[in-house]
Amino acid sequence: MTSQRTQVAIVGAGPAGLLLGHLLRAEGIDAVIVERQSADYVLSRIRAGVLETVTTGLMERLGLAERMRAEGMPEDGFNLADGERLIRIDIFGLTGRRVTVYGQTELTRDLMEAAPARGLEIVYEAADVTLHNVDGASPSLTYSKDGAEHRIEAAFIAGCDGFHGPSRKAVPASAGRAYERVYPFGWLGILADVPPCHHELIYANHDRGFALASMRSPTRSRYYVQVGLDERLEDWPDDRIWDELAVRLGPEAAAGITRGPSIEKSIAPLRSFVFEPMRHGRLFLAGDAAHIVPPTGAKGLNLAASDVAYLSEALIAWFGRRDPAGLEDYSRRALARVWKAERFSWQLTTLMHRFPDTDAFGRRMQVAELDYIASSEAMRTAIAENYVGLPL
Ligand code: APR
Ligand code: PHB
Numbered sequence: 016m017t018s019q020r021t022q023v024a025i026v027g028a029g030p031a032g033l034l035l036g037h038l039l040r041a042e043g044i045d046a047v048i049v050e051r052q053s054a055d056y057v058l059s060r061i062r063a064g065v066l067e068t069v070t071t072g073l074m075e076r077l078g079l080a081e082r083m084r085a086e087g088m089p090e091d092g093f094n095l096a097d098g099e100r101l102i103r104i105d106i107f108g109l110t111g112r113r114v115t116v117y118g119q120t121e122l123t124r125d126l127m128e129a130a131p132a133r134g135l136e137i138v139y140e141a142a143d144v145t146l147h148n149v150d151g152a153s154p155s156l157t158y159s160k161d162g163a164e165h166r167i168e169a170a171f172i173a174g175c176d177g178f179h180g181p182s183r184k185a186v187p188a189s190a191g192r193a194y195e196r197v198y199p200f201g202w203l204g205i206l207a208d209v210p211p212c213h214h215e216l217i218y219a220n221h222d223r224g225f226a227l228a229s230m231r232s233p234t235r236s237r238y239y240v241q242v243g244l245d246e247r248l249e250d251w252p253d254d255r256i257w258d259e260l261a262v263r264l265g266p267e268a269a270a271g272i273t274r275g276p277s278i279e280k281s282i283a284p285l286r287s288f289v290f291e292p293m294r295h296g297r298l299f300l301a302g303d304a305a306h307i308v309p310p311t312g313a314k315g316l317n318l319a320a321s322d323v324a325y326l327s328e329a330l331i332a333w334f335g336r337r338d339p340a341g342l343e344d345y346s347r348r349a350l351a352r353v354w355k356a357e358r359f360s361w362q363l364t365t366l367m368h369r370f371p372d373t374d375a376f377g378r379r380m381q382v383a384e385l386d387y388i389a390s391s392e393a394m395r396t397a398i399a400e401n402y403v404g405l406p407l
Contacts, residue, residue: 016157016164021047023298023330024156024169026144026182028057028137030119031302032175033126033320036385037077038327040249045134046344047167049141049158051176056126061206061279064118064231065090065216065313067404070320071115079125086119086232093402095367096219096265097385103215109392109399116216118231119316141165146172146185170297173326175319177303178288180222186295198285198309198364199371200224202239202349203246204254206279210235211231212264212271218311219264220367220381225311236273239310241368242282253277268299285309287361289353292346293322299345301326306353308360312402318356321407322349352405359401 023039025032028050039046050057066087074080091107093114107113130137141158148154155168174182183191202225211230219226224241231237240259242251253276261269288307293300302319325348329341366384370377388394 016166018166018168019047020168021045022169022334023171023173024049024154024167024175025175026146026156027174027176027180027302027304028127028139029175029177029302030123030126030316031323032173033123033130033321034073034320035173035175035301035327036134036137037079037126037129039330040071040133041077042331042335044330046136047169047376048135048137049144049156049167050137050139050145051141052139054137054139058120058124058127060120061204061247061281062119063310063313064116064229064237066115066117066122067317067320068112068114069324069404069407070122070317073320073324074122074125077129079129082125083115083117083122083407086121087115088230088232092213093216094213094218095385095388096217096221096268097382097389098219099265100220100389101217101265101267102385102389104395104399104402106399106403109396110403112403114403116230122316140154144176144181146181146298147158149185149298152297154297169329169352172298174298174300174304175302178307180304182298182304183290183300185298186290190295192291194289194291196287196361198287198368199244200368201244201246201282201284201369202227202310203248203251203256204237204239204280204283205243205253205277206231206235206237207275207277208234209236209273209275210234212268212273217264217268218326218363218367219268220369220385221263221265222369223259223263225368226260228260228264228268244284246282247280248280251280274372275372283310285364286312287357289350289357291350291373292344293349294346299326299342301349305349306357308357309364312356312360314356314360317404318353321352323350324407331383352407357404
C-alpha cells in the first residue's frame with residue numbers, strides 16, 4: 016500500500032471536482048482528485064451546455080476562460096413554445112445579464128488540460144474508491160490502480176462523485192435525509208453537425224410532448240424529445256426524431272430545421288433529488304453527489320459551480336486563517352441556492368411536459384400559464400432571473 020498526504024482529497028473529476036481542485040490550487044492549497052473513469056471516457060460524456068455567469072465567472076477567475084470566450088455563444092434570450100407561437104424570454108433586457116452556450120464537455124476539457132501546469136494531480140482509473148473515518152479527525156480514502164493499493168490522507172474530503180458515487184453513501188442513513196421526485200418520462204437527445212434551427216434555445220410544450228432545440232456551436236445542434244420510460248433507442252431512427260421535432264417545436268422552428276445524421280443519441284430519465292445536509296464531519300458533498308435537477312432549465316452544472324464556489328471559499332478561509340465559519344455554514348448556504356434551483360427546474364419541467372396522468376384540466380392549466388407568461392412581464396422576469404442564475 017502506497018501512502019500520500021494532501022490537504023483536500025477530491026472524489027470525482029467531473030466539473031465539480033475539477034473546478035474545486037483548480038480553485039484550491041489557485042490559493043496554494045494541495046488537492047488530489049481520484050476518478051473512476053479514464054480521461055477519454057470523462058470527455059466522451061455529452062451533457063448540457065448553458066452556463067450562468069456564476070460558472071463563466073469561475074472560469075474567468077481561474078484564467079481558463081480564453082477558449083470559452085472565443086467559442087462560447089452569448090445568448091440574450093430563450094423561447095417557450097406552446098405548440099404554435101414562440102414566447103420570447105428576453106433574458107438580457109429583463110436582467111441585464113446573459114447566459115453562455117458552451118458545452119460541458121468543452122469546459123471539462125479546459126479544466127483537465129490545465130491541471131498538470133497548475134499542480135492539480137488527477138488519478139484516473141482509480142478503482143474501488145473507499146472513504147474512511149469521514150467523521151473523525153483524520154479522514155482518508157483508499158483506491159486500487161494497476162493492481163496496487165493506495166491511500167490518501169487528507170484534512171478534508173470533497174465528494175464530487177456524482178449521483179452514483181461512494182461519497183454520499185459514506186454518510187450514515189441516520190445523519191441525512193434524501194428528498195426525491197422521479198418523473199414518468201425521459202429525454203431522448205440527438206447531437207448532429209447541422210446549424211441550429213433558431214439562434215436561441217426553444218423549449219416547447221406540444222400536445223405530443225416536450226421538445227427542446229439547443230445548440231453547441233453555429234454548426235452543431237442538440238435536440239431533445241420527451242419519450243416514455245419504456246421506449247428504446249432502436250425505435251427512434253433519426254428520421255422519426257426529426258419528424259417529431261418539426262411537429263413539436265412549432266412551425267417557425269420547423270422551417271429552420273436542417274436534418275442530418277446523428278453523431279450521438281441517448282435516453283436519460285428525469286429526476287429531482289436533494290440530500291441534506293451536504294456535510295458530514297470532514298466530508299463535504301458538492302454537485303450531483305448531493306443533488307440532481309431535471310435538465311429543463313440547465314441548472315445541473317451551474318449548481319455544481321455554485322457549490323464549489325462556496326466550498327472553496329470556506330476551505331481557503333480554513334487553511335489561510337483557521338477560520339471555521341465558512342465550513343460550518345457551507346451546507347446551509349449551498350442548500351439555500353440548491354432548493355431555489357430545484358424549484359425552478361421542477362416548475363419548468365411541470366409546465367412544459369405531458370404527464371401520463373394529466374387530464375384535460377391539467378392541460379388547460381399549462382396553456383393558461385403559458386398564455387399568462389406571454390402577456391406578463393412580471394412572469395417573464397421571474398423566469399429570466401432564475402434562468403440566468405440567482406445570485407451567490
Ligand atoms: N470513484 C471515483 N470517481 C467516481 C466514482 C467512484 N466510485 N463514481 C463516480 N465518479 C466520478 C464520475 O466518473 C464522474 O466523472 O465522479 C464524477 C462526477 O461527475 P459528474 O457526474 O459530472 O457530476 P458533477 O461534477 O457534480 O457535475 C454536475 O455536471 O455531469 C453533469 O449532470 C451533471 O450537469 C451536472 C453537473
Ligand atoms: C443542451 O444543450 O444539452 C441543453 C440545453 C438546455 C437544457 C438542457 C440541455 O435545459
